[in-house]
Amino acid sequence: MHGLEVRNLVKKYQNTLVVDDISFQVADGEFFVLLGPSGGGKSTILRLISGLEAPDAGQVFMSGRDITTATPRERNLGMVFQDYGIYPNMNVFDNIAYGLQARKMGRAEIEKRIKITADKLGLAEYLPKLAIDLSGGEQQRVALARAMVKDADTYLFDEPLANLDPKLRYRARRDIQSLHRQKQKPSIYVTHDQSEAFAMADRIAVIAKGRLQQVGTPDEILQSPANTFMARFIGTPPMNVLEGECVYEDDRYQVKVADLRFSLDPTWKHVLQATDASHLLVGLNPAAFIPAWELADYPDAMVHHAQIEDVEPLIGEVVLTLRLTDGSYLRVLCEDSGVALPEVGHIFAFALDEARICLFDILTEKALQPAF
């Protein structure tokens, strides 16, 4: 097998389980993002892959070879970390050359590679300068150059853009993706920034409390959260998770949330017959609502009403918080209509794209799956 695999990795610090039985595979050419809240265990997983720390259990494989006990150098990794690991009193050329010299590469080959990489990253004029005299963004590019000059078997990135301003982040993101495409190796990228994860990832693994919550493409993660943690974590604003009840009336399954009733697709039938559907958790994606000003385009949609509790304008979008009859709140994300914003206290008319309803078991909080 090509690519990288971690199998049942476990790591404890002073009896606290920080990495709890984590397994995943990353194919050659795949950009794989570890996303999750701070302290969840993402960086520890990267350190276990890099060999900077040893796992208490589990294995790491590269191209099918067990490298769990190999030294970091034997693993042949390209690494870009948040603190960049730059030697401040060396010039930029020597910083980039360091790993190649350690591998006993010839001077002419080192110079050739550094020239190509420095040109690509706009670093040519900085090569003679001391690293300490560079800005944060320039140092970040040096760290990237150091990973790029190598022909590594896997590339690891640990929040490499955390210290950059938004404009530089955008450019650095493009540089990292271009490096990845050129190398066609597995890349594993740690971030707690969802927009970064969704912009860059082929697949995302969400890690929280040391556990793998879900692995999937950005679309799978967004549309089909595996549990209520995922539903409440992903998205701005995240999914509404409300208590509800399923009823079978008028020849169809319907889900009731406060005084709202939504029709469920027949693909839910088997789940609802097998589960205690009288009480479950209902996931309503804020982006799945049809606002008042678009209802004319959906003449068959079931129209609901609720009072507006809060209006939060964003760039080109608006988040409305609606108060339901049982006192719970529903957040709705709408494209800005271009006319006057709805007002707090007014009654808002809306419909729901019912195909996007998610249901969760109230005890396990795991997603229920419709049968297609």
Ligand SMILES: Nc1ncnc2c1ncn2[C@@H]1O[C@H](COP(=O)(O)OP(=O)(O)OP(=O)(O)O)[C@@H](O)[C@H]1O
């Ligand atoms: N060397 C260590 N000794 C003891 N505890 C540690 C050590 N390294 C990490 N931890 C703890 O392990 C947990 C996971 O840390 P880790 O840095 O892997 O999380 P993370 O998801 O990368 O967080 P962040 O996004 O903040 O970097 C944290 O509770 C952290 O305090």
